[in-house]
Amino acid sequence: MNLNRLWEYANPKKFIETTDRVLPAVSVLAVLCLVVGLAWGFFFTPDDYRQGSTVKIIYIHVPSALMAINAWLMMLVTSLVWIVRRHHVSALAARAAAPVGMVMTVIALLTGAIWGQPMWGTWWAWDPRLTSFLILFLFYLGYIALWEAIENDDTAADLTSILCLVGSVFALLSRYAVNFWNQGLHQGASLSLDKEENVADVFYYPLLVAIAGFVLLFVALVLLRTRTEIRARRMRALLARERMG
Amino acid sequence: MMPDLGKYAETVLSAYAVSLVLIVVLVLLSLRRGHKVKAQLEAVEKKVRKNG
Amino acid sequence: MIALLLRDLRLAMRAGGGFGLGLAFFLIVVTLVPFGVGPQGGLLATIAPGILWLGALLACLLSLDRILALDWEDGSLDLLATAPLPMEAVVSVKALAHWLTTGLPLVLATPVFGLLLSLPSKGYAPLLLSLLLGTPALSVIGTFGAALTVGLKRGGLLLSLLVLPLYVPTLIFGAEMARRGVDGLDYSTPLLMVAGITCGTIALLPFASAAVLRVNLR
Numbered sequence: 034m035n036l037n038r039l040w041e042y043a044n045p046k047k048f049i050e051t052t053d054r055v056l057p058a059v060s061v062l063a064v065l066c067l068v069v070g071l072a073w074g075f076f077f078t079p080d081d082y083r084q085g086s087t088v089k090i091i092y093i094h095v096p097s098a099l100m101a102i103n104a105w106l107m108m109l110v111t112s113l114v115w116i117v118r119r120h121h122v123s124a125l126a127a128r129a130a131a132p133v134g135m136v137m138t139v140i141a142l143l144t145g146a147i148w149g150q151p152m153w154g155t156w157w158a159w160d161p162r163l164t165s166f167l168i169l170f171l172f173y174l175g176y177i178a179l180w181e182a183i184e185n186d187d188t189a190a191d192l193t194s195i196l197c198l199v200g201s202v203f204a205l206l207s208r209y210a211v212n213f214w215n216q217g218l219h220q221g222a223s224l225s226l227d228k229e230e231n232v233a234d235v236f237y238y239p240l241l242v243a244i245a246g247f248v249l250l251f252v253a254l255v256l257l258r259t260r261t262e263i264r265a266r267r268m269r270a271l272l273a274r275e276r277m278g
Numbered sequence: 279m280m281p282d283l284g285k286y287a288e289t290v291l292s293a294y295a296v297s298l299v300l301i302v303v304l305v306l307l308s309l310r311r312g313h314k315v316k317a318q319l320e321a322v323e324k325k326v327r328k329n330g
Numbered sequence: 331m332i333a334l335l336l337r338d339l340r341l342a343m344r345a346g347g348g349f350g351l352g353l354a355f356f357l358i359v360v361t362l363v364p365f366g367v368g369p370q371g372g373l374l375a376t377i378a379p380g381i382l383w384l385g386a387l388l389a390c391l392l393s394l395d396r397i398l399a400l401d402w403e404d405g406s407l408d409l410l411a412t413a414p415l416p417m418e419a420v421v422s423v424k425a426l427a428h429w430l431t432t433g434l435p436l437v438l439a440t441p442v443f444g445l446l447l448s449l450p451s452k453g454y455a456p457l458l459l460s461l462l463l464g465t466p467a468l469s470v471i472g473t474f475g476a477a478l479t480v481g482l483k484r485g486g487l488l489l490s491l492l493v494l495p496l497y498v499p500t501l502i503f504g505a506e507m508a509r510r511g512v513d514g515l516d517y518s519t520p521l522l523m524v525a526g527i528t529c530g531t532i533a534l535l536p537f538a539s540a541a542v543l544r545v546n547l548r
Binding site for chain 1: 285286287289290292293294296297300301304305308309311312315316318319322323325326329
Binding site for chain 1: 474478479482485491492494495498502523527535541542546
């Protein structure tokens with residue numbers, strides 16, 4: 034497989050043409066997986082013997098938390114691509130992903146709080162995982178605010194991608210700092226390669242489908258929003274050229 | 279059809295409701311902005327073609 | 331480089347400049363805290379390390395936009411960019427000047443403010459040490475934030491939003507070290523972490539700040 038083929042999609046026109054074909058399929062698949070995964074989880078799984086029916090929240094909480102982190106990782110990769118190869122689509126994809134990642138962070142925080150109220154007896158605890166997510170939310174806020182504040186597209190892309198790199202390092206540092214600062218209430222990983230640690234099979238399979246649904250939803254939204262950003266950028270460029278003469 | 283959620287019904291339902299509302303709002307906002315920008319771009323392109 | 335440092339220091343001292351402002355802000359925060367939480371000595375002693383760290387951090391934050399904004403407005407930043415001095419050196423010097431005019435006075439004033447908050451006597455050494463080690467990181471990170479927002483008209487609020495999350499690790503380890511010192515626990519681990527963060531930011535972040543500044547001057 035020739036890796037150079039991949040860069041063809043960095044051409045905005047080619048990107049729009051390709052996503053014209055891909056986007057409907059991804060959207061349909063996303064809706065399908067989400068409906069199946071969430072319905073399976075909501076209607077056809079037993080209650081947990083300790084958590085009762087609140088265990089059903091896992092089908093939203095875990096996938097959204099996963100996507101909150103993966104969205105930032107994707108932004109990190111596309112920012113690097115922008116810095117190294119200067120493809121506009123890459124920078125615009127990072128811009129398009131940020132609000133989606135932020136909403137995922139909010140969903141993870143809210144569902145966690147709603148679950149924590151009956152289970153831990155509190156909406157919020159300064160637990161390392163919870164605190165890290167709050168900090169991640171602040172990073173998303175700053176990143177989006179910087180995009181909005183700068184008028185020139187290229188300047189904004191440069192500044193935000195550097196912020197994304199620096200922010201990633203500090204987000205990681207914060208994660209360890211927070212771990213050191215307070216011991217947690219939060220249970221360990223729900224998903225890992227180590228079978229013993231995993232949640233039981235009845236919960237596991239619908240969870241996988243729900244995660245696939247969230248991933249596809251994220252991809253569909255990012256593609257859609259990137260197309261919007263490409264068009265918005267082209268429009269600004271055209272208007273600017275017209276004003277010049 | 280509704281499963282018996284026991285005493286945690288409110289918790290589970292509110293978690294699902296909040297999440298679904300947030301996702302739907304995000305999708306709708308993305309779609310609306312997409313349509314708006316597409317229409318604006320088409321208008322601008324038409325204008326530019328006429329002038330140039 | 332030294333000439334630039336001296337120039338920045340002189341400007342900060344004169345010009346009704348921010349020199350005393352940070353300290354005054356720090357004093358006000360420390361004065362207001364007992365009004366907020368009540369005058370009990372025991373309670374104040376427990377929260378003193380955290381308050382002093384937060385006060386220092388906020389005082390630092392307040393003066394960040396002065397690092398580059400004035401030079402940006404009068405055009406001397408463009409001159410510096412064309413000077414033979416590499417941009418990395420310029421931002422490092424700027425950060426150093428900021429620390430000397432804001433961070434260092436705060437550290438030196440902390441014992442007095444510690445008295446006001448009835449800080450236990452064995453807490454002074456670790457608190458001072460943690461601030462001494464941590465505030466340079468605050469200045470360097472702040473310079474990065476200032477470089478990001480230098481071209482914006484109302485960058486002040488955005489600057490805080492961008493910089494505060496970056497301050498989290500430094501604050502956590504610094505305040506933890508001070509707290510452990512007050513409780514008479516071993517504080518060598520957070521000390522090493524604060525020192526590590528400071529060394530790391532001083533070594534690496536100027537490159538990011540310089541890159542950002544070059545973009546903004548383009």
